[in-house]
Structure formats: C-alpha cells, structure tokens
Amino acid sequence: MSTQTEDPSNKITELSYREKVPVVAMKEILHECLVERLTGQAYEGEKCNEAAKQLADVIRNRLKNLGYDRYKFIVQVLIGERRDQGVYFGTRCFWDANTDNQASETFTNDHIFCTATSYAVYLY
Amino acid sequence: QVTFTPETVEPLCYKAIEAVLKDKMYNPIHVTPWVDEICSRVTKDLIDMNKPFKYLVSCMVMQKNGAGVHMGHSCFWDRTNDNVVVARWPSERRKDPNARMVCIVTVFGIAF
Numbered sequence: 001m002s003t004q005t006e007d008p009s010n011k012i013t014e015l016s017y018r019e020k021v022p023v024v025a026m027k028e029i030l031h032e033c034l035v036e037r038l039t040g041q042a043y044e045g046e047k048c049n050e051a052a053k054q055l056a057d058v059i060r061n062r063l064k065n066l067g068y069d070r071y072k073f074i075v076q077v078l079i080g081e082r083r084d085q086g087v088y089f090g091t092r093c094f095w096d097a098n099t100d101n102q103a104s105e106t107f108t109n110d111h112i113f114c115t116a117t118s119y120a121v122y123l124y
Numbered sequence: 125q126v127t128f129t130p131e132t133v134e135p136l137c138y139k140a141i142e143a144v145l146k147d148k149m150y151n152p153i154h155v156t157p158w159v160d161e162i163c164s165r166v167t168k169d170l171i172d173m174n175k176p177f178k179y180l181v182s183c184m185v186m187q188k189n190g191a192g193v194h195m196g197h198s199c200f201w202d203r204t205n206d207n208v209v210v211a212r213w214p215s216e217r218r219k220d221p222n223a224r225m226v227c228i229v230t231v232f233g234i235a236f
Contacts, residue, residue: 045192052196060198072201074232076182083191088155091182092163094171095234100178119180121201121234 013124015099021068021120026103029062030116034107042111043081052077055116063118074119082113089115096122128177128207128233133170137211137229138218140165145213150187150225159183166229180232188224195228205235 037055041047056077063073078089093102099122107114140162148158162183170179186193197208213227214220 043192048192049194049196052194053198054196056196056198060200064200072199072206072234074180074197074199074201074234076195076197076230078184078193078195080186080193081191083189085187085189085191086150086152086155087184087186087193088152088159089182089184090156090159090163091180092160092167093178093180094167095178095180102180117182119232121178121180123202124236 013096013099013122015122019068019070020099021066021071021101023101023103025066026063026101026118026120027105029066030059030103030105030118031107033059033062034105034114034116038079038107038112038114039109041109048079048081048112052079055079055114059116059118063120068120070123072121072123074121076117078115080113082108082111087113091117093119127205128175128209128235130207130209132173133209133231133233134211136169137166137209137231138213140169141211141213141227141229142218145185145223145225145227146220147222148225150185155185159185162227162229166231170231170233175233177233177235180234182230184228186226188226193226195230197230197232199232201234206233208232
C-alpha cells in the first residue's frame with residue numbers, strides 16, 4: 001500500500017514495489033518491440049522516419065496496457081544509419097526517485113542502429 | 125494556467141548547445157562530458173524557472189558524415205499541461221556552416 005507521511009513542510013509519497021512500474025518489464029517490452037519491428041530492416045530515409053514514430057506508438061501502447069493507471073509514459077526512439085560515425089545519447093531527469101523510473105534498450109544490425117528509451121512518471 | 129512553451133525553452137537549449145559544441149570537432153572521448161554538460165545546463169536552467177514541472181532532458185550528439193538519423197517520440201500524458209520541445213542544431217534558424225556534429229536536445233515537461 002502507498003503511505004503518505006504527514007509532514008508540515010511537504011507530503012512524501014512512497015510507493016510499494018507492487019505499485020511502481022518495474023524496470024525489467026519496461027526493458028522486456030522495449031526489447032521485444034525493437035527486435036520484432038527492426039530485424040532485417042535496411043536504412044531507407046522515409047521508412048525509418050515512419051518506423052521511429054510507429055515504434056514509439058507501439059511501445060507506448062504496450063506500456064499503457066501494463067495497467068499502471070497512475071503513471072504517464074514517455075517513449076523516445078532514435079534510429080540511425082550505420083556509417084561508422086560516432087554517436088552519443090544521454091539523458092537527465094528531474095523527478096521523484098521514489099516513484100519514477102526509466103528503461104532503455106539498443107538494437108543493431110548491419111545497416112541501422114536503434115535506441116529506445118521509456119520513462120514512467122507518477123501522477124500524484 | 126502554467127504551461128510549458130517552446131518559446132521559453134528553446135533558447136535555453138540553444139544556449140547550452142552553442143556554449144558546449146561551438147567550433148569543436150567530434151571526439152569520442154570528449155563527447156560524453158559534452159552531453160553531460162548540455163543536459164546539466166538545460167536541466168539547471170529549467171529548474172531555475174521555478175515551474176511545477178518534472179523534466180526529462182535528452183541529448184544526442186552525432187558526428188556529421190552523411191548518415192541519416194531519425195528520432196520519434198510518443199507520450200501518454202495530459203495534453204493540456206504537458207509538452208515537449210525539440211531543439212535541433214544546426215537548424216534553419218540557428219545555422220552553423222562549420223559544425224562538424226549534429227545535436228538534438230529533447231525536453232519533456234510533465235506537470236504534477
């Protein structure tokens with residue numbers, strides 16, 4: 001059960017492990033969606049553009065179906081062509097570590113690389 | 125109604141990107157602290173605005189060599205209060221003919 005400790009200065013919400021979105025479940029969803037959609041995919045400008053958006057939508061719908069009603073989900077997908085360039089992707093979050101979580105997965109084949117990151121943010 | 129607008133957030137992103145990446149060459153050793161620095165600066169400026177938002181800042185830096193890159197996002201949230209701002213550098217409004225890198229900063233603002 002979630003507990004709210006009454007404190008004159010601020011209310012603290014602590015969620016039990018059952019109410020927090022598990023990182024493992026999010027990672028599994030990301031991994032399955034990436035492998036299913038991108039295996040064997042070559043780089044084509046237009047198609048990869050749509051694929052990024054569609055993949056983000058698919059992942060978001062699956063996260064919604066996990067059943068954590070108090071959570072907002074954000075999904076970011078990055079697809080790029082492999083041409084021996086260097087790339088680095090970093091993220092920083094300003095949130096409540098007691099309730100919020102993030103997960104990320106990377107997929108590569110001979111032609112493309114793809115990183116998917118999902119964030120779960122609690123609504124008080 | 126407190127909202128998260130591109131007009132307020134985009135200048136912060138460009139200020140951070142240009143401060144860190146202007147006139148630099150892509151370097152795999154230095155790119156990690158660069159991305160950290162950009163994310164830290166943007167997050168700090170957002171927090172200083174003192175609005176009731178949680179922020180998710182992501183930054184991608186890629187070497188320019190003709191390869192294509194695409195970024196998509198999908199959100200399950202409250203459309204009236206939550207918003208996203210994407211800043212691409214170099215872009216039409218912020219040109220830099222000498223840039224050897226491409227940078228995309230995405231900021232999600234979630235109201236609570």
